[in-house]
Each structure stands twice: as C-alpha cells, then as structure tokens.
C-alpha cells in the first residue's frame with residue numbers, strides 16, 4: 001500500500017489511522033519516496049504550539065524548483081507543464097513543456113540575480129495571469145528569493161501596504177492586463193504605489209498589452225531584452241527545509257493584512273500530496289484551477305502542487321463571462337480538461353445564465369469537479385453536479401485557508417461518497433477538533449462547534465511576517481495547544497464535516513446558534529433569488545435578529561416585494577425553522593465582495609447596526625459602488 005496515492009475508502013481509513021498514530025513515520029515515508037532532497041532531515045517534526053514553533057524536516061536541504069521542474073526533465077521533458085489560455089479566445093493557447101519551463105525559469109532567475117536579488121530578499125509580483133507570473137514565482141524560488149504575489153486587482157495603496165510590510169527589494173509587473181473586454185493599466189497603479197515604497201529600487205516590466213507606459217529612469221526596466229540574453233541554465237540555490245518560500249497576504253477581521261509566511265520543505269510535501277489525492281491526478285490528465293495565482297489556491301494548486309507532480313496545469317488569463325458566459329465550458333472542451341477547480345461564487349454567477357451556454361460544449365472529459373473559498377450552497381452544488389458533471393464527476397468541496405497552505409478537509413473523489421455542502425473527511429495527517437464556548441473539545445459525532453486543528457501538518461504557515469506575536473494571538477490563543485481556524489463546523493452522524501461559516505458570522509437568536517450558511521442556502525432555493533447574505537443586528541427581545549440582504553435574479557422581476565419576503569421566510573421556516581426567519585429583508589443590486597469573491601459580511605453587519613460612519617478597511621472590496629446603494633436603501 002502506498003501512503004501517497006489513496007484509491008479507495010478502505011485505504012483512506014488505513015492511511016488516515018496510520019497518519020494519526022505515527023505522524024512522523026507517515027510523513028517521512030512520503031517525503032522519502034516522492035521528492036528530491038539534496039540532504040535528508042535530522043528530524044521529521046519538532047513543535048510547540050505554546051510558542052508557537054513548528055518545523056518539519058529540519059536540517060533537510062532542497063530546492064522546490066528542482067522538484068517542480070528538473071527531476072521531470074528525463075521522463076516528462078516534452079510534456080506540457082503550463083497550458084496558457086489567453087483572455088482573447090482568438091489568441092492562440094501556449095503549451096509550455098517542462099523543458100521550456102526549465103529554460104525560461106533559469107533565464108528569469110539569472111536576470112533576477114543580475115539585478116542584485118539574493119537569497120532571502122523579498123520580491124513583489126504584481127502581474128496578470130500570464131505564464132510569466134508562474135515563471136517569476138519559480139524564478140524567485142530558484143534563487144531562494146521570497147516571493148510575495150499581490151493579486152493584480154488590488155489598488156495602489158493596497159499594493160504599497162503589502163510591499164512595505166515585507167520590504168520588497170524589487171517588483172515584477174506588466175504594462176497592463178486584459179480582463180474580458182477591459183484593458184487595465186497596471187503599470188500606472190505600480191507607479192502610484194511605488195511613490196510610497198522606499199525599499200523598491202528596481203521594477204522589471206513585462207510587455208503584455210503594449211499600452212503607453214512611463215518608464216522611470218534608473219528604476220524601471222523592460223524584462224524581455226534581459227531575458228533574451230540570459231543563460232538558460234541556472235543552478236538552484238540549496239535551501240533549508242524551513243527557509244521561507246513565500247509571503248502571502250490575507251485580510252484579518254481587524255488591522256492590516258497579515259503576511260502569512262510559508263516555508264519550503266513541508267509546504268512542498270503537503271501541496272503535492274494533497275493535490276495528488278484530492279484531484280486523483282493521473283499522468284495524462286489536463287488539470288485546470290480557475291483561481292488567480294494572487295491567492296493561496298493559485299500558489300498551491302496552479303503552481304506548486306501540480307508541477308511537483310509533473311502535471312499539466314492550465315492557466316487562464318480571462319474571466320468566466322468573456323466573450324460570453326460559456327467561456328469556462330468552451331475551454332474545458334477545447335483542452336479536454338479532466339479536473340476542474342473553481343469557486344462557488346463563479347458557479348452561482350454562471351448558474352444564473354441560460355443553460356445553453358453549457359449545453360453547447362462537450363464536457364465529457366471531466367472526471368473531478370472542485371470548489372473552494374466559501375461554503376457552497378445546495379442549489380449551486382446541484383447545478384454544478386447536474387449540468388457540469390452530468391452526475392458523473394464527484395464534487396470535492398475543499399475546505400482550507402491561506403494559513404493552512406493546503407487542502408485540509410475534502411472528499412477524495414471516487415472514494416468518499418459526497419453530500420452537498422459537506423467537505424466530508426479530513427485528509428490524512430489532519431486532526432480537526434470541534435470546541436464549545438468554554439474551549440472544551442466535543443467528542444463523538446453529531447456535534448457542532450468551533451473548528452481547530454490539534455496537531456501540526458507540514459504546510460501550516462509558520463508565522464506572520466514581522467509579527468510573530470500577532471500570529472500567536474490570532475491562531476494559538478483561543479484554545480490551548482491548538483490552531484484555531486476562525487471557522488465553525490458540524491460533524492454529522494458518520495463523522496463528515498460541514499463548515500458552517502466563520503464563527504464571527506454565527507448569530508445567536510433567542511439563544512439559538514444560527515450559522516449563516518444554512519439560512520442562505522434556504523433563501524437561495526427561492527427561484528427569484530440570485531444571492532443572499534444574512535447578518536445579525538441587536539434586537540430587544542431576541543438578543544439578535546436576522547437581517548437579510550438579497551439580490552434577485554436579473555429576470556425583470558416585477559413581483560410584489562412583500563409577497564417575495566413572505567415566500568422567502570416561508571422557505572426558511574420549512575428548511576430550518578421559524579427561529580431562523582428574517583426580521584428584515586432588503587433587496588439589493590449586489591453584495592459587497594472581496595476580490596476573491598467572499599461576501600464582506602462585516603460591512604453588511606455595520607449597515608444593519610446603523611453604524612455606517614466607520615466601515616473599516618474596504619481596500620479589498622471589488623465593488624465599492626454597491627455599498628452606498630445598500631446604505632441608501634437600508635431598512636433602519
């Protein structure tokens with residue numbers, strides 16, 4: 001039996017038990033068999049959650065790019081590593097083989113070296129989803145520089161905050177980016193950000209849109225001419241397993257964004273292991289994750305996880321709605337995609353559109369469908385299952401976080417029977433716990449509480465850049481000797497986990513704990529509803545009452561809003577009980593979302609509480625315009 005690739009439920013249990021009984025032996029066997037180390041570790045795991053300090057494979061030496069590229073060259077040199085699908089469907093797709101990727105990463109790494117970047121330096125990447133983004137990530141890793149990718153939808157001030165927080169020495173950007181019908185002038189955003197960034201002395205600029213840009217003398221350099229003359233081989237800098245690989249920012253409920261620091265050895269092992277199992281990747285498969293490399297999902301499951309496994313990973317530059325709502329499915333057909341991984345928000349947006357956008361395409365290549373980022377509501381799950389998977393492709397509802405580095409709770413397709421809205425079982429090596437308000441662990445099944453993790457796993461973030469104290473307070477102070485996720489979950493009769501949402505979204509109404517997700521599920525079942533978000537607001541008798549923000553489908557609904565309110569509450573009563581009925585229902589044009597598609601309930605909560613003077617940090621909002629509209633029409 002191999003620990004590395006699970007193929008049935010019996011094997012899952014055997015492997016899971018082993019991973020709990022003897023975690024060190026479990027991970028050591030995997031690390032030994034499937035990766036290239038320049039030197040083996042002195043110890044597999046050392047940990048102390050009270051400090052907190054965790055190290056995996058201490059003393060080991062490696063370079064992650066040798067695992068992603070070099071060791072595949074003999075057997076997979078001509079296999080496509082990165083399959084690039086441009087924004088414009090008329091522009092040809094690019095197939096970058098492992099050999100070509102090797103040459104391009106080496107050239108890029110040599111350019112970085114020539115610009116004075118050395119091991120340990122932080123490099124900011126602010127780029128669209130073009131191959132150079134993945135290549136730049138790998139080029140940094142090649143020479144031991146720490147990449148800090150900032151999603152290229154962030155504003156200049158958000159970019160500056162992130163650059164300054166980790167003192168980046170250099171930035172890699174592009175002249176512009178294509179997003180659907182729009183062309184965005186990225187370089188001027190970078191110029192504005194750099195006004196406030198003293199640490200950045202150089203900016204390497206990639207040509208993508210050929211727009212007019214201002215190049216600042218002595219700072220800005222076009223990348224291509226440097227690449228053209230760079231050597232196509234570059235020895236990999238040998239790193240310690242616990243050397244930082246990257247910093248990636250995630251927003252907390254308060255304060256400035258947290259720069260989560262991930263290290264090299266453990267991250268590599270876990271990203272590779274979880275990729276292999278959750279997507280059941282086999283050698284000839286074409287795998288596509290629609291996330292942006294600016295998020296953790298892109299780091300672990302577009303770049304590192306797939307490449308360490310020698311996979312073909314699709315990179316898509318565009319958006320699901322361009323040139324029309326069939327674009328995703330057109331790409332699935334065109335490249336015969338086998339595994340498709342996306343977010344519930346994308347599924348809901350596409351499910352609103354006419355089914356003919358799906359039916360036009362042959363989706364028979366699909367074997368596994370995945371979702372990530374937020375709880376998936378039942379209606380969206382069924383739409384995905386029925387219309388995309390044709391009930392033949394298991395849906396893996398993968399729960400994890402920027403902080404966890406890799407997927408933590410997820411079905412294994414063709415192995416774990418799936419149920420809508422359940423992330424099901426923890427992956428091997430992951431030891432979840434549910435806790436009550438007093439911090440006591442709830443044993444057994446049929447329990448609900450706060451979700452924590454009791455034992456280290458290889459890809460956990462090791463600290464917050466420059467602020468270990470905040471790391472300790474945020475994640476290791478709620479419960480003794482456990483990592484606290486900030487999420488709540490229920491464990492059902494068979495031990496399946498269902499994520500109930502952020503615990504800060506739990507609303508206690510008349511003494512009853514209500515998760516936002518199941519109520520929103522019920523609301524979304526109404527045929528007129530596109531999307532919804534509920535929050536609590538203070539209520540004299542109940543303690544809290546529920547305020548629902550509901551966006552209707554764009555079907556020209558001329559329905560009576562009062563009737564609609566009654567019908568929605570009737571549905572909630574049916575699905576959850578009268579306790580979950582909404583006190584107030586406001587129909588909205590849209591919901592405030594972060595750039596990664598999460599509804600910003602914090603803002604909606606403030607509006608419901610009539611506290612709109614200070615909405616907090618709104619720099620990560622994708623659609624600030626809807627906020628004013630919601631305030632203007634608020635039922636307060």
Ligand code: 6R9
Nearest residue numbers: 372373374375397398399400401402487499
């Ligand atoms: C990978 C990623 C993390 C938060 C997490 C949780 C929510 C992610 C989920 C899910 C329910 C899932 N979340 N996956 N909730 N079901 N399958 O999204 O990382 O951006 O850091 O967000 O997203 O609330 O705590 P990140």
